[in-house]
Amino acid sequence: MTAPSSVLVVGASVAGLATVQALRRKGYAGRVTVLGAERHPPYDRPPLSKQILAGTWQPEQAELRRPSDLAALDAEFLLGDPAVALDAPRRRARTASGREVAADAVVIATGASPRSLPAEGPTDHVHTLRTVDDALALRERLLEHGRTVVVGDGVLGAEIAATARGLGVDVTLVGPQQTLMGAQLGPEMGELLTDLHRRHGTRLHLGTAVAGTDFTRTGSGGVRLADGRLLAAPVAVVAVGCVPGTAWLDGSGLALDDGVLCDANGRAADGIHAVGDVARWSGPDGTAPRRLENRTNAMDQATTVAARLLGDPRRHDPVPYFWTDQFDARIHVHGLPTPEAELTVLEGSVEARRFVAAYQDQGRTVAVLGWNMPKQARQHRSRLLESPAAGAPAA
Known part of the structure; x- marks a missing residue:
């Protein structure tokens, strides 16, 4: 070629x-x-x-x-x-x-x-976060008003909520899942993250459907839930995927x-x-x-x-990987956790919030999670997900 x-x-x-x-x-x-x-x-x-x-x-x-x-x-x-x-x-x-x-x-x-939500009235008080200009505008608005509703229980919504709480902002987070980041972490680790947010003062409305945003021209309003209730706030942040x-x-x-x-x-x-x-x-x-x-x-x-x-084709078969920092938790996920996977702690302590766990589905390791143990998580990734015997049951 x-x-x-x-x-x-x-x-x-x-x-x-x-x-x-x-x-x-x-x-x-x-x-x-x-x-x-x-x-x-x-x-x-x-x-x-x-x-x-x-x-x-x-x-x-x-x-x-x-x-x-x-x-x-x-x-x-x-x-x-x-x-x-x-x-x-x-x-x-x-x-x-x-x-x-x-x-x-x-x-x-x-x-x-970013995906948007149906909006009643002006959208001046409705923010998304994808660009540096978005981040600067949202920071200014959060510091100005000190209160927000975040729509979205995935990675971005949880990170925005954690950062806003660190700024002293009153945060309410709403989303359809039963736990934060349940789709990415599974129910057990999702509950652990949910507890972390509760302990830091995030108000949570999980398992809750959202109809859209509802603001007047004066900026009063908030996020309208599917059951008709209004979560009032001067600032709404929409983080419902891309x-x-x-x-x-x-x-x-x-x-x-x-x-x-x-x-x-x-x-x-x-x-x-x-x-x-x-x-x-x-x-x-x-x-x-x-x-x-x-x-x-x-x-x-x-x-x-x-x-x-350049004429040098190579096999593309990497191990998916993402990380998130929220409050005092640094979470690293290698592989793709499945909803059916069972968790096995490989080292460390869940109680101490410092551990590495493997996700096993039908006898195979499909993902490795590190909670405040990034180096150790990489080591287990190499052993369980990248080696010739990758995916074999964890000991």
Whole structure:
């Protein structure tokens, strides 16, 4: 396979930047252009709901590379001008300003955008959190009003609630699950996290359906529950998941279904690949396409696509991984816990809130969780999920 003479990367966040870095690291000397919807240089998103929202970091501290490092990549970054259409056969993108950029190969890395809720009245007091500007605006509003309702019991909603409590904000969190992060952690660990939030003063309405937000022009209102009750607050935060950034690809001819459908190496069409939150990759053994929204997956996929573009295909079969910091808990999850999995503590103590546990489903270890034991969790991941006997029952 001959390497393309030019590459267009659409998306300037983690997945897009990692693609450029991997290409250059592997010796690619062709032309690289990066289109970015935001005006900011590439930055990391995990700190938005933690350090940036808390005010312990300035926005520039979340930038993925210093300006000199970006310049050393010898790529043209066209920022603040989102792509609005793609001519897939010609591998040509058009931006909001009317600019057209073509290349021999296109890598789609347009991420995802927050889901919204039905809204009655103005939405000035309704916030989502996906960008650095979102984080700064939400921080200002939380400090101004001191009270909020967070809609969403997943990773982002729980992190926002924890950070807001650290700022002294009165927080009510509402969500449909019986525990916080139940889908990601399972019922036992979800209950442990739920107890942590209760002990830090988060008011919880779990197992509760939400109808939408309901504000008047004066800002009074809050979150309306499905049973008609109103959780009053001057600020509402909606964290109910994301929609992959594929709207600009309508009419492109690419297969779209909760993301850009790709083969096991990220190929969506001839000369077109997709990476990160926007991409649904087939499994290495032909299993159903799956879309994962986490930083490490984006970087792994970028490395795989860069290798493929340069004629060096590699098997993409990483262990999924995410982490979250909430109050005094640092939680690291390797693999994919299943609802049916049974937990086995491998070391440490649940009572002391410092332990590593394995999730076992039908006799196989499918995930490892570390609670305030990140190093030990990595070691067990290597033994149980990456070794030739990975997945064998834990001792």
